[in-house]
Amino acid sequence: MDITVYPAGTRTARDAAAAIGCEVAQIVKSLVFIADDGPVLALVSGANRLDVAKLGAALGAGSVRKADADEVRAATGFAIGGTPPFGHPVLLSTVVDQDLLEHDVVWAAAGTPDACFPIPSARLAELIGTVGDLAEPPPE
Ligand code: 5CA
Numbered sequence: 001m002d003i004t005v006y007p008a009g010t011r012t013a014r015d016a017a018a019a020i021g022c023e024v025a026q027i028v029k030s031l032v033f034i035a036d037d038g039p040v041l042a043l044v045s046g047a048n049r050l051d052v053a054k055l056g057a058a059l060g061a062g063s064v065r066k067a068d069a070d071e072v073r074a075a076t077g078f079a080i081g082g083t084p085p086f087g088h089p090v091l092l093s094t095v096v097d098q099d100l101l102e103h104d105v106v107w108a109a110a111g112t113p114d115a116c117f118p119i120p121s122a123r124l125a126e127l128i129g130t131v132g133d134l135a136e137p138p139p140e
Pocket of ligand 1: 010011012015016027028029030065066068069079081082083107108109112113116123
């Protein structure tokens with residue numbers, strides 16, 4: 001896996017896209033949520049806002065809320081802005097945003113807020129196993 005460090009920083013999807021020179025939609029946001037049974041992970045296109053109800057439906061969870069910074073670190077071992085999509089101490093139930101599959105290659109955080117790596121979206125989907133519609137509908 002080819003990790004690149006970008007001195008300009010890749011803390012947000014917008015920052016990462018600017019540093020890499022790709023579309024925001026090609027950035028994988030690794031977002032931690034707390035579902036009924038504990039932490040879960042949503043891998044969401046940088047172009048989308050996650051719909052919490054859709055994540056709950058995909059996981060069969062009743063309640064889902066966004067994790068706070070301490071919960072993200074406890075669940076993944078990484079800080080917000082650098083959280084990678086896998087490589088966590090405990091395997092998290094994870095759903096991949098289907099919109100990422102519109103791009104051959106996507107880019108995800110590599111553990112720090114200035115490092116990313118590319119991965120074919122089909123490989124990411126294969127590794128994770130679960131792909132679904134997670135996006136909030138665009139505003140009218
Ligand atoms: N390195 C980039 C792109 S690869 C990255 O990690 N982006 S991210 O989207 O996965 O991480 C930032 C996300 O963390 C934001 O989209 C936001 O949803 C979330 N976040 C930022 N601050 C907080 C906070 N204080 N509490 C909970 N979540 C937060």
